[in-house]
Amino acid sequence: MSEIKNIGVLTSGGDAPGMNAAIRAVVRSGLYYNLKVTGIMRGYEGMVNGEFINMDRKSVANIIQRGGTILKTFRSEAFRTTEGRAKAYEQLKKNEIDAVVVIGGEGSFTGAHAFIQEYNVPIVGIPGTIDNDLIGTDYTIGYDTAINNVIDAVDKIRDTAESHDRLFIVEVMGRDSGLIALRSGIGAGAEAILIPESRTNIESLFKRLEEGRKDKASKIIIVAEGDNMGGFEITSLIKERFPNYDTRLSILGHIQRGGRPTCADRVLASRVGVAAVEALLNGRKGEMIGSVNGNIHYTPFHNAIKHISEVNPYLLKIVDILSL
Amino acid sequence: MSEIKNIGVLTSGGDAPGMNAAIRAVVRSGLYYNLKVTGIMRGYEGMVNGEFINMDRKSVANIIQRGGTILKTFRSEAFRTTEGRAKAYEQLKKNEIDAVVVIGGEGSFTGAHAFIQEYNVPIVGIPGTIDNDLIGTDYTIGYDTAINNVIDAVDKIRDTAESHDRLFIVEVMGRDSGLIALRSGIGAGAEAILIPESRTNIESLFKRLEEGRKDKASKIIIVAEGDNMGGFEITSLIKERFPNYDTRLSILGHIQRGGRPTCADRVLASRVGVAAVEALLNGRKGEMIGSVNGNIHYTPFHNAIKHISEVNPYLLKIVDILSL
Amino acid sequence: MSEIKNIGVLTSGGDAPGMNAAIRAVVRSGLYYNLKVTGIMRGYEGMVNGEFINMDRKSVANIIQRGGTILKTFRSEAFRTTEGRAKAYEQLKKNEIDAVVVIGGEGSFTGAHAFIQEYNVPIVGIPGTIDNDLIGTDYTIGYDTAINNVIDAVDKIRDTAESHDRLFIVEVMGRDSGLIALRSGIGAGAEAILIPESRTNIESLFKRLEEGRKDKASKIIIVAEGDNMGGFEITSLIKERFPNYDTRLSILGHIQRGGRPTCADRVLASRVGVAAVEALLNGRKGEMIGSVNGNIHYTPFHNAIKHISEVNPYLLKIVDILSL
Amino acid sequence: MSEIKNIGVLTSGGDAPGMNAAIRAVVRSGLYYNLKVTGIMRGYEGMVNGEFINMDRKSVANIIQRGGTILKTFRSEAFRTTEGRAKAYEQLKKNEIDAVVVIGGEGSFTGAHAFIQEYNVPIVGIPGTIDNDLIGTDYTIGYDTAINNVIDAVDKIRDTAESHDRLFIVEVMGRDSGLIALRSGIGAGAEAILIPESRTNIESLFKRLEEGRKDKASKIIIVAEGDNMGGFEITSLIKERFPNYDTRLSILGHIQRGGRPTCADRVLASRVGVAAVEALLNGRKGEMIGSVNGNIHYTPFHNAIKHISEVNPYLLKIVDILSL
Structure with a gap:
């Protein structure tokens, strides 16, 4: 979709190690595909308030190994209101941000889902949460760390x-x-x-x-x-x-x-980060980009919910056996 | 198969972090199923020479976090000879070891395969090598570390x-x-x-x-x-x-x-270690017990070979994009 | 003092990383000087109950890098009583343990002091506590870790x-x-x-x-x-x-x-461990073997007390300056 | 000396973990004493070429835990020449840098010594090298890491x-x-x-x-x-x-x-970093600020040389005893 020229990227919800690796992947693949990339500070709060920074190659140098998120994160009350989201949309338009990659968990995707319903902005999600509790991906970024x-x-x-x-x-x-x-x-x-x-x-x-x-x-x-x-x-x-x-x-x-992300989290973040940008360029939106059985997997936001009570009984049996 | 009363366990080939977690899992699940478990020192060399030690619950306490292998490993020349394998078989018989779990890589399984052909001893394998180069398992124990x-x-x-x-x-x-x-x-x-x-x-x-x-x-x-x-x-x-x-x-x-194995390697080793003992009890032999897409997977030894030249091209592309 | 032929070693009080390195140093330097070395389990409690194990070179192989203490530790109520100490003395005599190295903190040395007063057993101490709160040594074993x-x-x-x-x-x-x-x-x-x-x-x-x-x-x-x-x-x-x-x-x-001790703790433990055995052989007793300004330093047990309220004011000023 | 209003800080020679903690200490104590602080990039090379950056509180936030040096380091050929040093002096004058803190090893101090002889610029040194080979300090920054x-x-x-x-x-x-x-x-x-x-x-x-x-x-x-x-x-x-x-x-x-500096290296760097700024303010120059027996110690640059062949024979004996 050739109309995407500038993508925003933000981190939302609880921070998770590997979020920086995901930001780096989004920024560098955006640049690779000749897009402008804009960092949105403090999650949706920064979108509402227009806290935008231009991201270049160097903005994400030497961050793959760092915990936390250089874009910071915040639980935005404003974005939960109709007025807040209206303001956020104005900020995106004013700054010519055509699409957004949201790195976060279930709550973050719910917010994105509502926003897309209202304003039809192309948004895709990357699963960044230590809880590994999302349907649509074998692992979330941060869980392994x-x-x-x-x-x-x-x-x-x-x-x-x-x-x-x-x-x-x-x-x-x-x-x-x-x-x-x-x-x-x-x-x-x-x-x-x-x-x-x-x-x-x-x-x-x-x-x-x-x-x-x-x-x-x-x-x-x-x-x-x-x-x-x-x-x-x-x-x-x-x-x-x-x-x-x-x-x-x-x-x-x-x-x-906290702490330096593990190799698995960095690789997962790198893979889904690149895939998220490619997904936007291919016209996808409203989906979380996960990894299932080693392949990139797309899950609509309304399905990328928490999967409670799905514990592998075999793992519980292993605990019994090994704690002998 | 009720005739298995005593299983041997050995590590073979290059050492890999997580081998101790696998030994622990084999020993404890063996005991859980009321088997006797015998540690075989120095891989096939110890089988040839009868270096056997009885394993109890405490033999494997506090080892899950240690690199290397408490059973040691060795590249046995003797076991490659017909005489060596004959001697190994005598040792197993004399010590009433009915079945064996081999923790190692391709070479170790090739040895086991030959031995089974000759003496029909129930042997199953666990993929323990840092190289992650075996068909039949998504990951080998040690690779993540x-x-x-x-x-x-x-x-x-x-x-x-x-x-x-x-x-x-x-x-x-x-x-x-x-x-x-x-x-x-x-x-x-x-x-x-x-x-x-x-x-x-x-x-x-x-x-x-x-x-x-x-x-x-x-x-x-x-x-x-x-x-x-x-x-x-x-x-x-x-x-x-x-x-x-x-x-x-x-x-x-x-x-x-070297070093403390990662959580992923310990969990993988625990899972396939338990599954290996259960496989023997279910009459399986001549197979490597791996994990594919999160499920236990059985691969005949002659197929559990190295898979050269199967590199995911998407990963190579990611390197290009991210090294921008 | 040629009459020392068998030294006991114990750890007492809270465990501290580096205690194992100290045990290793005591055992190996004891053997180096042709002594028998006896491990006393669970601190003074094991002395009272006669929980003794013979230590050889291999007993302390591959422990320098491990946290905790292989001899375990315990807060012994029995040893605080006259009867308990009498029993402990009988155990030492019966097992021909001529001298003891106590690895612990202030409380452990107070106990040793009382015991020496009553039974004149040659005992020296090694400062093993994470608190670094003892007079007579710049650092205690475990503090750096x-x-x-x-x-x-x-x-x-x-x-x-x-x-x-x-x-x-x-x-x-x-x-x-x-x-x-x-x-x-x-x-x-x-x-x-x-x-x-x-x-x-x-x-x-x-x-x-x-x-x-x-x-x-x-x-x-x-x-x-x-x-x-x-x-x-x-x-x-x-x-x-x-x-x-x-x-x-x-x-x-x-x-x-917990955790692997740092290099500084291992080196300190090694140095004072060797010096403790040499001190006993030189007829010293009732002293803690510390390190002051890089040199071995001997402090009578009744002086090796906690030094409360001695905080370097310059360090506090540095906190103020750097937290700017 | 009230004429010092702007101090420069540079790192020189091989990088050492803890250099960033030292830079932070110099910057923050400079600001604490109401000085302007200028970062000089790439050691003496940046002094010759005028690669100067203004340092504020935030320039050194979140760097205490990072290996390497944010000011980079370089082996400057130019500064070894009379012309190079003349150029460096011009740059300092032009940018109104009144004094300099050099973080490095013997070679760096030799360079500073020559420069002081020629231009009488107040310079003090901080021992930053993993080799721990300098007279005038018990430890150099980086050695413990x-x-x-x-x-x-x-x-x-x-x-x-x-x-x-x-x-x-x-x-x-x-x-x-x-x-x-x-x-x-x-x-x-x-x-x-x-x-x-x-x-x-x-x-x-x-x-x-x-x-x-x-x-x-x-x-x-x-x-x-x-x-x-x-x-x-x-x-x-x-x-x-x-x-x-x-x-x-x-x-x-x-x-x-490489890697995150240890606590000891961070504390040493913090202490001598603050002391270096205070030394300049007290009119000192041409000295390395080290730590001896826990106290700040000043050593003229021409004495802060490598101390070859001063190995503690007791440590060598300990190796013999413990490797038993």
């Missing part, structure tokens, strides 16, 4: 757990989804993993701890923050039931979303 | 390259395959990637360097060791042609295969 | 802080001492550092935040857990005063004490 | 060495000095360390390898690049003498000088 951040932390915690024969409850991110907990828990060799997708049966956990405790080894339990019991509650129940265990709680928090 | 080791190193090299406006040639592993070079090169933001699968055209590389050099930025070129020109040759040709560039060669070498 | 663990975490948190223009309160270890907070805070480029050694003036902190906030940059405040206001209190006061700031709390917790 | 980079690499190499029972020769940086080799070798648990300060006796190395080899464990030998035999020569001599050993060479190269 997040789970590696978790296992780095748990490997450290295990050192101290082993030295003291302690039981550690480690709470990881994942408000609606246990995907971070599940995969990082297997990777960290956790003895039990508690996730929102399945109700935590505290009695069966107690039983398990009692059995496993016979040889006094240290134990690690991974809990997703969205589990029906949180890390705090589980810790206090265990302390009550097993007062002689040396039980500790560790809430990993924000270290999970 | 290796490419992350490469980008860690290149991120460091880029610091010094940027500070001096230098051109760095970085040689990475991959004798027959450019897969490590290609993916780590994209992840590291390399300006050019040279791989065995495509003949290196030195003149087009020169042209590219000349163009890119206009703004004097630093540059990183990733070369697979199996490229038709090696790192040394390319470096000396560039030095000859561009004597005023500050050009350096860095051969990453063995740091690529 | 702990502060590097903190800056690794804060570097990650900064990624997300920058992306969202957030204010982060990061609580680090240090119940009585702000040394971890102070040095890691300078290393992490923190905008303010709150430590137990100086009363936190919340109004001056508010003023500072207001001034700094003019350019809307993200901010990191490091708080020692022993500060008169904790991380929770400071966070809630800031939220109350500046409701429009995006303020978050992160409590780093146990990840600070 | 470099030795940690080495042990990270050797920890990885040990994984593969252990798995194959291999002997690894690891060549590390240090053209004139074995300080990197010595300290990182102790930290990495090397079995032998070969340094320029002592002639390598190949026969005694052979003897040692023979003895140690009895139990077939893997071995690591660290060689400084400046050793009278290099890594290549030692490797080929060992291969000749012990053809049945599996002997490999790894040259670590440039990965040693």
Whole structure:
């Protein structure tokens, strides 16, 4: 579609490692296809307020390895209003931005969807969120780094757990989804993993701890923050039931979303970043550009929703077997 | 198949990070299914010489995060001879080892294949090699860690390259395959990637360097060791042609295969490790247990060969676009 | 003193990265000087209960790089009683352990001091604690690793802080001492550092935040857990005063004490480990073996106490200058 | 000295991790003392050519954690000539730069010394080099990071060495000095360390390898690049003498000088950076600002020379004891 001459790019929602690699890919492929590329600061907020910067080759030099997002991100209240979106549309028109690549998660795509309905601006999305909870892509940008951040932390915690024969409850991110907990828990060799997708049966956990405790080894339990019991509650129940265990709680928090992105996240971001620009040039819009079974996959925004309760039961069985 | 009561497990060929996670998975799932598990030291060499150790739960505690292989590995000459394999068979019989899980690469599976032909021992394989060059699995155990080791190193090299406006040639592993070079090169933001699968055209590389050099930025070129020109040759040709560039060669070498395995490698190893034991119990043999599109996949050993020259052309195009 | 033929070694108190390097140094230098070396499990508790293991060269192979302590540690109630210490002495005599190297902190040395008074057993100490709070050594084993663990975490948190223009309160270890907070805070480029050694003036902190906030940059405040206001209190006061700031709390917790020890901790542990064995052979006892200005330094146990309130005012001034 | 209103800052010689932290400290303390601060690009070359940039608070935001130097570095031929230095002086005068902080090593200070002799410009130096080879400071900025980079690499190499029972020769940086080799070798648990300060006796190395080899464990030998035999020569001599050993060479190269600086390097850089500006304001010049026994120490440039052959014999003895 030859009318696209200037594409905007923004990051929205929670930051995720690899977002910078995606920005770089969008900018460089835009330039490769002789487009002008405009960075939109602070997500939709910057679109409403006209915080635009011209992006050249150098704007994205030496950022592929950095966590966070150089374009910053923000949860924009303004863009949720009709007036805000009208203002945003005016800003795009005034600045001759013909199309936009949105890097973010479900909420970001919902916003884009509403905007397209109203103003028919070509927008495509790139899945940037550590939660890996979107239909239409095997992995989201940031997830691989997040789970590696978790296992780095748990490997450290295990050192101290082993030295003291302690039981550690480690709470990881994942408000609606246990995907971070599940995969990082297997990777960290956790003895039990508690996730929102399945109700935590505290009695069966107690039983398990009692059995496993016979040889006094240290134990690690991974809990997703969205589990029906949180890390705090589980810790206090265990302390009550097993007062002689040396039980500790560790809430990993924000270290999970930072740091240099892994190779997988950089490659995924590079691939979908290029594909997003090509998609716009091919007339696509209103779709998230993901990767399924190694191939680029297009999912309409209204389908790129969170997929709760789709946990692979085989992975849960593996946890049981390996935590023996 | 109820006759399997004791399974052996060995690692063979070059060591790969994640092999220990695979050993742990085989041991613990063996115990879970009430089998005896025997560790075979030093690959086939230990099978020939009867270097067997009993594995219990604790033998594999606290190893999921360690590089290398606690069972050690060795390139056995003895096992390539008819006499050696006869001796190996005697050792298995004498020690009542009914089945074997071999963790290794193509060469290891070729050995297993020959052994099965002769003695009909149930053997299954797990893909453990940093090269990711096997048909029948999307990833091999160790590959994800290796490419992350490469980008860690290149991120460091880029610091010094940027500070001096230098051109760095970085040689990475991959004798027959450019897969490590290609993916780590994209992840590291390399300006050019040279791989065995495509003949290196030195003149087009020169042209590219000349163009890119206009703004004097630093540059990183990733070369697979199996490229038709090696790192040394390319470096000396560039030095000859561009004597005023500050050009350096860095051969990453063995740091690529060591270190704590990534989460992806640990999860893959855990999954195929459990699946390998289950495969033996289900009567399978002579197959490599891989993962394709997220599902366990069985490939007969004679098909689990190296897949040379199958590089995704889209990835090569991405390199061109992003190195702008 | 030729009568020492068998030395015991134990780790006590909180675990610290580098303890394994110290154990290795004690074992290998003991063997080098033709002594028998006995590992005492779980600190003083194992001494009371006779949990002894013979240490040879291989017992300490491949542990220099591991966090935690292979001899485990424990806070022994028994050893605080006269009966417990009597039992411990019997165990040493029965097992012909002539002298002991204690790796730990102030509490561990107090215990050793009492024991020497009663039974005149030659004991020397090695400073192993992440807190760096002992008189008689410039650094304790584990401190350098702990502060590097903190800056690794804060570097990650900064990624997300920058992306969202957030204010982060990061609580680090240090119940009585702000040394971890102070040095890691300078290393992490923190905008303010709150430590137990100086009363936190919340109004001056508010003023500072207001001034700094003019350019809307993200901010990191490091708080020692022993500060008169904790991380929770400071966070809630800031939220109350500046409701429009995006303020978050992160409590780093146990990840600070784990992980591979840094080079400095390994070298320090190696040096004082060898020196501890040599000290025993030279007839010394009741002393902590530290390092002051690069030289081995001997401090009687009753002087190797915590040095509260000795913070270098120049470092505090540097924080002010650099957080500009 | 109230006449200093504008200070320049440059980095010179090989880049070292922590240089950015030093630049940040110089800039922020300059601003704190109400000075103008000018960044001089590419070391003395930029001084000759007038490559000056104004530095404000934001110029140095978010750089404390980055390797390399944002001001870049260069080995300037021009500044070695009388004409070049005359031109540099003109540039300083024209741009009203009253004083300069030079971050670099011996060569950089020699250049500064000559320049002061000729033009009496107030210049002070900050020791920024990974080699730690300067009289007048206990540590140079970058050294601690470099030795940690080495042990990270050797920890990885040990994984593969252990798995194959291999002997690894690891060549590390240090053209004139074995300080990197010595300290990182102790930290990495090397079995032998070969340094320029002592002639390598190949026969005694052979003897040692023979003895140690009895139990077939893997071995690591660290060689400084400046050793009278290099890594290549030692490797080929060992291969000749012990053809049945599996002997490999790894040259670590440039990965040693990159990467995020350690906490110690950031704190050292921050301290001497502030002290350098204060020194200029106090009328000092022609001195390197180092740290000795924890205190700021001033050394005239003509004394801040490399201290070859001053290796602590106790450290060498420790290597012998611990490599048992």
